[in-house]
Every structure is written in structure tokens, then in C-alpha cells.
Amino acid sequence: MPASAPEPGRALIEVREVGKTYARRGVPVVAVGSVSFPIFDGEFLTLLGPSGCGKSTLLMMLAGLETPSSGGIMFDGERLSGARRDVGIVFQDATLLPWKSALENVLFPLRILRQKLAPHRRAAAQLLDSVGLAGAHDRKPAELSGGMRQRVAICRALVHHPRLLLMDEPFSALDAITRDQMNLLLAELLERHRRTVVFVTHSIREAVFLSDRILVLGGRPSGVMADVRVPFGRGRSMDLGDTAEFNLLCRELRGTVEVAHRIAEESPQ
Numbered sequence: 001m002p003a004s005a006p007e008p009g010r011a012l013i014e015v016r017e018v019g020k021t022y023a024r025r026g027v028p029v030v031a032v033g034s035v036s037f038p039i040f041d042g043e044f045l046t047l048l049g050p051s052g053c054g055k056s057t058l059l060m061m062l063a064g065l066e067t068p069s070s071g072g073i074m075f076d077g078e079r080l081s082g083a084r085r086d087v088g089i090v091f092q093d094a095t096l097l098p099w100k101s102a103l104e105n106v107l108f109p110l111r112i113l114r115q116k117l118a119p120h121r122r123a124a125a126q127l128l129d130s131v132g133l134a135g136a137h138d139r140k141p142a143e144l145s146g147g148m149r150q151r152v153a154i155c156r157a158l159v160h161h162p163r164l165l166l167m168d169e170p171f172s173a174l175d176a177i178t179r180d181q182m183n184l185l186l187a188e189l190l191e192r193h194r195r196t197v198v199f200v201t202h203s204i205r206e207a208v209f210l211s212d213r214i215l216v217l218g219g220r221p222s223g224v225m226a227d228v229r230v231p232f233g234r235g236r237s238m239d240l241g242d243t244a245e246f247n248l249l250c251r252e253l254r255g256t257v258e259v260a261h262r263i264a265e266e267s268p269q
Helices: 055-062 102-112 118-130 146-158 176-192 204-210 238-242 244-266
Strands: 011-024 027-040 044-048 070-075 087-090 164-168 196-201 213-218 223-229
Touching: 011 055, 027 055, 027 070, 027 196, 027 213, 027 223, 044 055, 044 204, 055 164, 055 196, 087 146, 102 118, 102 146, 118 146, 146 164, 146 176, 176 204, 196 204, 204 238, 204 244, 213 244, 223 244, 238 244
Parallel strands: 044 196, 044 213, 087 164, 164 196
Antiparallel strands: 011 027, 011 070, 213 223
């Protein structure tokens, strides 16, 4: 049986009764109802749920790129009031600068932060090497596969040593085999560069393989329908997906997601 996951540490982030409402043609639309939960220092937390349940909206509020309509977010004891220098973000699209090499794309956040690049070039190159891109430092994005571009994007998000890494469906556009490879690579990478991670996905198996904890979002208005601690330790292999414990947890989560999806279908906005 897979080893048990470690107990969570202190809360790095506190989400307190956070909600988000947009106006659509003058009509208020609730993207996120009132949600409250901690994010523990060093944990991998996944937001799981049907389309339209507010996962990405919540992620952008954690990034400080969206302002809550109600409630607030505490980051290490301070109220989050905007984008922070110690947060890294990886989107579904790699969003690399097409005229820059892989290495220059990784270094780009440091340029934005107005740091001298020379002292960081070796570390950036080592990051690329660690994700299997040792021979691709000078390649432009057009010369890289989709999986390779996402590896560059992950390195770019880690190069300035963020305390919080936010990932919005980063592997959803990849084929199944590449996606499995990226899941394994990410798990191994975060073993070396331990970070607090909030990850958005529609894939239940991906969520269980990567996460220490999973929040299932859904309902109308959207809220936290389940807060599930994944009972497997770090250092996971793909063989974990063949175990009875893994598949039982996937079935339980699927049942919760199906309820969330049914509620969303029955209560359209």
C-alpha cells in the first residue's frame, strides 16, 4: 500500500469567505460564492470541478490579478491586495515570447523584476536541464513541441523562487502520453524545488496523482463541495494509478464532481 502523506504544516494562505460576482449585460453573475479554506505551506492543493464552477477565477484571485467582490485572502498574515513578486503562474498556454530562446524566456521574469541576469543564467540553465531540455537552451518556442514549451513555462515560473506556484490546467492541451510524462516530471521537479502549489484541472486522475489535498468546487453559487486529503506520500510513480486505493479515491471524487455538474446543469445562470 502507498505510504501515507505527511501531516500539513502551518497555513501560508487563508481564503476567508471569498466571493466573486461579474456583471454580464447589466445582470450580476456569481462566479464564486462564499468560500473559505486554508492553503498549507508546502502542500500541493488541486481545485477540481466542472467547467464554469469558478476554479480559474479563484486562482486569479489567489494571484492578486482579480479582486474578490466579498471576503478576503490572507497571504502569510497580510491581506492580499494585488499581484506579488513571490508568486509564479503557469497557464494552459505556455505564453512564451516567440522571439526569445528557451533560456531567455526562463530569465524573463527576472528582467521584469529588474534583477541582473548574469548571476541567474547558470541556475536558469540548470532548471532547463532538470526538465530534460539540456540541448534546447537556444531554441525558439516554434522549434519546441507543446510539452517542451510547457517545461520552459514551468522553469520560468520557478526561476525567481516563488513561495506560491499557481497552475491553471497547464497540461490540458497535451496528448495523453505526454500529459502523463508531464505529471511525473512535475512531481519529481517539486520534490527538488518544494513549493506551495495550487493546481487547476478537470482530470480526476491527474488531481489524485499530483495532490496532497483536493478541493471539489461546484454548486450554484459555486462553493467548496468537498475537501479531500490524498492519503499517498510524495515520491509517487505511475504504478500508483494501478492500485485499488488510487482508483477507489478516483471513483469517490468522480461521484462528487458528477453531483456538482448536475447542480450546475439544473441551475443555469
